[in-house]
Each structure stands twice: as structure tokens, then as C-alpha cells.
Amino acid sequence: MTGPKVLALILAGGEGGRLDVLTQERAKPALPFAGVYRLIDFALSNCMHSGVWNVWVLQQYQPHSLTEHLANGRPWDLDRTRGGLRLLQPYLGRSESGWYKGNADAIYRNKTEIARFDPDLLLVLSADHLYKLDYGQVIERHLDHGGAATLVTTR
Numbered sequence: 001m002t003g004p005k006v007l008a009l010i011l012a013g014g015e016g017g018r019l020d021v022l023t024q025e026r027a028k029p030a031l032p033f034a035g036v037y038r039l040i041d042f043a044l045s046n047c048m049h050s051g052v053w054n055v056w057v058l059q060q061y062q063p064h065s066l067t068e069h070l071a072n073g074r075p076w077d078l079d080r081t082r083g084g085l086r087l088l089q090p091y092l093g094r095s096e097s098g099w100y101k102g103n104a105d106a107i108y109r110n111k112t113e114i115a116r117f118d119p120d121l122l123l124v125l126s127a128d129h130l131y132k133l134d135y136g137q138v139i140e141r142h143l144d145h146g147g148a149a150t151l152v153t154t155r
Contacts, residue, residue, distance in 0.1 A: 010055060038069050043125045
């Protein structure tokens with residue numbers, strides 16, 4: 001038996017305006033951490049170690065800095081024929097277009113692509129939070145309790 005079809009949606013479009021000069025030339029999720037990593041690496045590593053292989057990154061502000069770092073997803077074993085890493089940016093279309101107006105708008109404006117993918121579960125993750133978490137445990141608990149949504153917090 002296989003598990004549920006999980007799609008991880010990593011929100012990586014924020015400007016990081018409060019960081020001033022640190023984010024003038026790069027996206028906040030592309031900021032270095034400990035001289036080796038970038039902020040987004042934590043969410044991607046959590047996906048990899050949790051067996052979540054369908055990962056979409058919603059980009060917006062200074063996307064080139066993030067695109068260069070993510071390359072094709074190889075450092076996280078996301079360079080796959082099926083699934084893997086997909087980068088999404090705001091686009092001009094017939095209906096809603098232009099910049100996302102926040103996280104909820106970014107998700108809403110990609111609802112057609114998400115529906116086309118048809119996941120059993122959608123993990124919505126932040127690209128600029130630093131933590132280690134097994135999403136498999138979160139998914140299992142969510143399925144066991146049958147809730148409409150599960151929110152992960154810490155004390």
C-alpha cells in the first residue's frame with residue numbers, strides 16, 4: 001500500500017523588508033545561514049527526510065537569487081522524472097495576474113495548478129523558518145484525526 005499523494009507548497013516570495021540591506025539583492029529565503037546554508041534549505045531538507053518528493057516553490061521577490069540556489073533540486077534529491085522540484089512565479093494571464101498580494105493570494109492564484117496535480121494532502125510551508133520536523137509524523141497524525149487542516153506549532 002502506498003501513502004497519500006502529498007504536495008509541499010513552499011511560500012518563498014516575501015520581500016523581507018524588515019531585513020533592509022540584506023534583502024535588497026536577494027530573496028529572503030535565499031539569505032545565507034551559518035555560512036553554508038540558505039534559509040529555504042531547512043524546509044527542503046525536511047521534505048527530503050520526510051519522503052515528500054513533490055515540492056513546489058512559490059517565488060516572487062528577487063527570484064533569480066533563489067532560482068540559482070535551487071538549481072534543479074539535486075541537493076535534496078528532487079531532480080526527478082516524476083515529481084520533484086517545481087518553481088512557480090506570478091504571471092500575466094487572462095484573469096488574475098501580477099504580484100501576489102500575500103501568502104493566501106499566492107495559494108489561491110495557483111489553485112488551478114494544485115487541483116490539476118490533485119494531491120491527497122497539501123503541506124503549506126514557509127521558506128524562511130528554521131526548524132527540523134518529520135512531516136511524515138504530521139501527515140500520519142492529521143490522517144488519524146481526520147481534520148480538515150492541521151497546524152504545527154511549538155512551545
